[in-house]
Structures are given as C-alpha cells and as structure tokens.
Amino acid sequence: MKEIRVRFAPSPTGYLHVGGLRTALYNYLYAKKNNGKFILRIEDTDRNRYVEGAVENLTAALNWAGLDYNEGPDIGGNYGPYMQSQRLEIYKKHADELIAKGEAYYCFCSAERLQKLREEQEKQKLPQAKYDKHCLSLSKTEIEQNLKNNLPYVIRLNVKPNQKIIFDDIIRDRVEFDSNNVDDQVLIKSDGYPTYHLANVVDDHLMEISHVIRGEEWLSSTPKHVLLYDAFKWERPKFAHLPLLLNPDKSKLSKRQGDVAVEDYRDKGYLKEALINFVALLGWNAGDDKEFYYMNELIEKFSLDRVNKAGAVFDIQKLNWLNAEHLRKMHDDDILKLLKKEILNSQFSTLNLPDNYLFQIITAMKERVAFVKEFITTCQYFYTPTTEYEQKSVEKNWKPETPEHLRKLIDEFKLLDNPSKEDFEHAFGKTAEQLGIGKGKLIHPLRLAVSGQSTGPGMFDLLFILGKDEVIKRIEKAIEVLG
C-alpha cells in the first residue's frame, strides 16, 4: 500500500486561524492514525502579502498545539524546499511543459484590457465573467516577438469547453462541474510567481501527497486542479473538503466576530488540550457520546468518513466548558507549572510562594475555576491580605455582635498549636456552641473577615491553608475595618 502523506499548506498571513488549526489537526490525525506523514508547506506565492515573522508564528502555534510535522520549512525533508517561494523554477518548468502540450498558453493581455472585458461582460449580463481566450489565437511568431520585446505576460490554463469535470470527494462523494464554467485560470503571474492553483498541484504531486484534506472554500476551484492533474497525466490525490467553521451568524468564521487566531486563545489562557479537543469535535465525532478526548484518543478514533458535511458554529461556551474539564483532570504538577507562569505575569510576580502552598491552592480551587489564571483572580486572598470586603456580604453577614463573636473565635484559635484542618473545625464548633449560636451565624462572617468574599473553598481548608497566625491577623484587621 502506498504511504499516506498529507499536508497542511497555509499561506503565511501572520497567525494561525482556528479554522486552519482544525484543518491541520484533521491532517495530523489522519496521518498518525494511518502511520503516514504530516507535512507543512508554506504557500507564500503572493509577494504582496509578505508578512514579517509569519512563518515563525505559524510553526510556533503548531508546536504549541502539539501538531508536529514530519517535514517542513524549518526541519527539512526529502521533498523540499517547503516554501513555495523557493520552488519557482519548478513551477516554470511545469508551466512550460503544459504550453508544449497545448494545455496552457501565454497571455499578454494588459490589466486594462482585462478590466474592460470584465465590464463589458457585466454589461451584457453574462452569468459569469471569464477570460475570452484572446491570446490563445496568437501565432507562434507573435508570441516569440512579444517575448523578445519583453512584454509582460502570464501563463493561462487552456480549459476545453463542453466537458464534464467529475471528481470524488471523501466527504461529499461525487462532485460534478461543467468546464464551460471554469475560467482560463492564470498559472504563472507576470512576476514569475505561480498562482496557488498551479503550485499546489505541482507540489502535491512532487511531494507525493496521497490525500488533500482542506477547507470547503477550495471545493469550487478543485476542477481547475483536477484539470491540471489530467493535463500532466498525473494520478489525482484523494480529496476531502472539510466543512467550514462558522460565526454565530453562520458566515465563515472571521476576525470581525471574535478571536480567530490560535495565539489569541492561547494568550487568553485556553489549554491546548481543550482547544484541540473542541476543534476536533467541530465537524467530526466517533459515533458515540464521548466528548472528552486527549490527542492520543483522537488519533485512535479519527476517520475521514465520519466527518460531517455541514458547517459548524464555533461555540465559545462549549470551549469554555471543555477547558474547565481538561483543567480539572490535569495533574496538579502540570497545573503548578502553568500557575507559576501566570503568577509571573500577574501583580504577584515577586511573591515567590513555595510549591507546597501553591499545591494547596490548586487542590482547594480546582473544582471552582475554568482557567489557570483564575487560580489567582478568583482567590487573591491567598496571595495578599484582604483589604476590601464584599459589600453585599457585609450587609448580610456583618452584624453588631459579630466582632464580639469573632474575638471569642480568635481566643480559641490562639490556643491551638500548629492546627490541622480538623483542629480549626473543632475550635470553631466549640466557639459556636459556647456562644450559643448556630454555626452559620459564625461561618459567614469568618469567611468574610478572612477572604473578603462570600464564596470560596471549604471554610476549614481556607483557614488551614492560610495558617493560624495569618487567620488571626486577618480577623483582627476585619474587626478594625468593619467595626
């Protein structure tokens, strides 16, 4: 059996689009599942779109997500180079070959003529603007003369009329086009660079790509590619056109309606495990009810014939849920590493808290957060003494007799020696009993005094983590401030 070789072929726009991430992921999963190769190729054939550092951003994002490729611009491989801008001679040579075969031709038409042509066709209400094959009828000597005079030219695909163009798609089955609707696509631009259509076909063939797995936006230009494979007499790869990722309004996922770069999600604190899991489920499922996946499970379960046909709305709420799920199931050691990074980027960067203390925060808060940074933001009282007290809780829980009650509690706590969680609990229970009040009357003011908040981890976990001295200090402070 032929080796499975798939590729992710983005243009270097400066960032990795989440739709691109999904496409890359499906390619990756398919390769891994079938012991194949996953290749990164950069489609940088548009000189006007050159973006500084774009390739580095792309590879960094792919690496972050864990989508390792077997061949690519930065790591090489046997089918390089993997930057299309470095393969110009290859495309030229193949374009010449097509010209020799009559499958392509030189076109010297100016932009002005093309513009005029388009306007005229529009005026005539023609269903579709198309090049009129004007230059196809140029004589050999005319062409040579033009070339000798250094007239700018492009090379166009010579599409024969009245042909059915049929190809099979793994996801959409059989798709059929009429060649009358296919324009004589430019293959080589006047700057000598190829267009996407030529470059991707030539490269996919030369790189022995077995499956072209890409977004549905390419479906309508696939006839051009098929025509090229046929013109070269090359075997066509298998095609799989993935459904699009959609905005909430069902249009193609775009920048205007929210974050679209995987870097954005990374920077917002989404776990790569969650993003991968989420994006994998946008257009694919294993046929069961499982929703929580790690990468290795995705590899094991993935198949192209269970990919959906219809577009999928990118639902941030479900992503958030998955992020929380992945965070909860993550090992504390791994959370610790991430948390330390977050602390370094926070107002507490100079704190230098011991691992042991951070582990306790993680344990206490794990069920209560969805993002790593929330181990800081939702419980700042673990990092700095409380100075502000939630107004609503003060009104509800801070009664005139509260300071007296808390003073009694301080006295009890003072008697404790290196107290455990249970010691705190006993002392607390004893105090409530001696005061002749319900525990609820005491527990809410205590939480307020110690954390400034009305919500948080279990009361005695909180006391234990903070420690006796700190707890007493904070209660005294609260009595002083709230009176």
Next chain:
RNA sequence: GGCCCCAUCGUCUAAUGGUUAGGACCUCGCCCUUUCACGGCGGUAAUAGGGGUUCGAAUCCCCUUGGGGUCACCA
C-alpha cells in the same frame, strides 16, 4: 447573479428504512453542601416546507425555501 456545497433542539452532534428522535454545551428546577463550585436527578427545546418511493422515511428521490462557499496576475 452563474456555478458548487449544505440543511436534526439556540449551539455541537447521534440515530446510515422500523427508536417514546439519544447525548453534550447553554438554560431552568430539585438534591448534595450552613459559601461558591463540583457532582447527582429532572425539565424546556429539533428532523425547514411540499411532493413522491415504501407496509413503514430524519434516513432514498424530486421540487421549493433557507444558509454558506466561490467566481483575481489572494491563498
């Protein structure tokens, strides 16, 4: 507008001729818990419409409607 693709709860989806149309997110209610979460239980909510084919259609066919993609010397 031409061409192409698509159509199950608000969203992601399962059910590939026979199910009370299932699950998840969201949302609501209850339980657990003297906080908040987690967790558990339950509720609301879908086969776009119309024709066929069939004993039987979410599922196959046709039409309509709706949505999307694409029509560059961008990818």
